[in-house]
Amino acid sequence: MSGTSEGSTPAADLIRPAVTDSDRKSPPRTNAEASGTFRAAFVRAPLAMAVVDREGLVATANDALAELLGVDAGQLAGRVAADLMDLASDARTWHAYREVLGGRDARLRCTRRLKHPDGHSVWVQITVSPLPEGAGGVLLAAADISARRELQGRLRHLQMHDPVTRLANRTLFFERLSAALDVESYERGGTGRIGLCYLDLDGFKAVNDTLGHRVGDRLLAAAAERLSRCADEAGYGRASAPLVARLGGDEFALLVEDSTGTEQLADLAESVLSALQEPFDLSGQRLSLSASIGVVERQAAGTTATGLMQAADTTLYWAKADGKSRWTLFDPERNAHRMTRQALASTLRPAIDRGEFTLEYQPLVGMADGRLSGVEALVRWNHPQFGMLTPNRFIALAEEDGAIVPLGRWVLATACRQARRWQLERPDEAPIFVSVNVAVRQVWDSDLVADVAAVLAETGLAPHLLQLELTESAVMGSAGRPLQTLQALSEMGVRIAIDDFGTGYSNLAYLSRLPVSVLKLDGSFVRGFQYEEADARPNPADEVIVEAMIELAHRLGLTVTAECVETSAQAGRLRRIGCDTGQGWLYSRPVSPGRISELLDCPSEPAGQTGQAVGNA
Secondary structure, X not given: OOOOOOOOOXXXXXXXXXXXHHHHHOOOOOHHHHHHHHHHHHHHOOOEEEEEEOOOEEEEEOHHHHHHHOOOHHHOOOOEHHHHOOOOOOHHHHHHHHHXXXXXXXXXXXXXXXXXXXXXXXXXXXXXXXXXXXXXXXXXXXXXXXXXXXXXXXXXXXXXXXXXXXXXXXXXHHHHHHHHOOHHHHHOOOOOEEEEEEEEEEOHHHHHHHHOHHHHHXXXXXXXXXXXXXXXXXXXXXXXXOEEEEEEOOEEEEEEEOOOOHHHHHHHHHHHHHHHHOOEEEOOEXXXXXXXXXXXXXXXXXXXXXXXXXXXXXXXXXXXXXXXXXXXXXXXXXXXXXXXXXXXXXXXXXXXXXXXXXXXXXXXXXXXXXXXXXXXXXXXXXXXXXXXXXXXXXXXXXXXXXXXXXXXXXXXXXXXXHHHHHHHHOOOOOOOEEEEEOOHHXXXXXXXXXXXXXXXXXXXXXXXXXXXXXXXXHHOOOOOHHHHHHHHHHHHOOEEEEEEEOOOOOOHHHHOOOOOOEEEEOHHHHHHHOOOOOOOXXXXXXXXXHHHHHHHHHHOOXXXXXXXXXXXXXXXXXXXXXXXXXXXXXXXOOEOHHHHHHHHOOOOOOOXXXXXXXXHO
8 A cells, every 4th residue: 555645745755844944045955856855864863753644554764663563664564553553452552543544643652561572571662643734644652761660660669678688668659559450450450459468577576686677787687688588488389478678767568469268368477477486597697577467358448558557557456465476467346445445535535625524323231220321423434426434444544644533633632522412312311431542653643631511611511421432553552642631631530442352462461551531342352252042052262262351351440342233132132241241232332422422312211221222223
């Protein structure tokens, strides 16, 4: 095919320069002369070029293009240009090329990798642009950019790999991770799942600090080799091996695309642990190493790179907290608890100002007569998101960040005001006392004595109607400021109680030197008393231990309260061995102030002896 049509000028003849003033001064050249000049320039040009007609066939091509493609120039005429230059391999480029051929677009530029007949590949940058109007074709130019691509490849490799371990670096890792999580990637096939082992080396900092960074770098490189070997073994028989990357310091990651489930990730984590636990020999130095690994495996759909890394980082933290040298699988429930804990910690202090806390009161009942003698104030958090929370959900958090101090002040003031209110409502009856829990941090981080004195003065509550409860571990061995605080409170007339007694030091002799007036036996001692059958016998040790503690406490002038009393059998046996006060669901669950008022209005009905717990009435 000649590439010309009747009455038209050959396409190659259309490559002419514009006429300038200097040209007009020279003798005019004939069309044949001009055509010959530019045809020669076209043929001998170092840039590979071809004229392509509107049908997409090569009309003429120069020697540079023939050399680039590894064929004779004469063999190119009439060939389909798109096939020669691989322009139909993707829909977008093919569409743009057709637009230029049809005269609807001005230019196409793209990069292609072409296969040379001798076997090597050639990277070319292709430009397709229209010839002057009436030529009926386009000019295709191809520039060999293989050397530039090779240089770019080397530079990219350096940019994307860690110089110490030769592994993929953080940039390449996240590039691959983002690509794996792209919707088009997992919708094209595969399992649609993704897995990650995120690890750091236990004790690596000690190696750097004692042996120096040079040895540390060699150790990192040796560890990287073992990780790569584990990845290669895991990838055997699969489409691809996991990507091993050094994310920084002594942190590494193994990314498993198209994972088959948690079992695959668990096997990989186990192999990594085993490989790293083998001693390292570095020029005569024998070093031991271990790793902690966080393992995450999930559906790629709906997963983000940030979310996956957060889960992996959290799980790695769990592995370290659980003892190191192990792998731990991500647990959504455990993570939800952690997130809830963080949410509570961040909103705890503002919640005090917003009035989100409330108090419930659990009766303290005399074992001898079943009468209500006092109540323990128990704080609740009416959280706007998580609902009503009991103290075990937030007290530890409050102690960690110091919020226990303002919260403790609020509890103390609220409980004392309520106790004084009950007293004023029934001036002719014996008043009940209120017991308030105090954390150790309140003793150290605030002036507890001043706080108590101020609240008692404000509310008008008598000091002997306030009881402060501290845990056994906080009181035993107290010296310095804690002991001085307890002495001052006792001298003020406030009663001091040891909560959960029997779970800590259990040093009864030490109690004689402390200003303590009440022992509250831990519920674990009372649970052995739950049997109901008349002919059943308890574990003798349970009753002997409790009876001995009560007797010794009485000899020291202390009263004893039993916690977690749940059955009448427990109450009967505790009463028989001399326990003074009982507290538990037999008598009542923690209830509102109004329910306590109702119980106080019925003094003829002993609490816990009517067959129905007052909290359920």
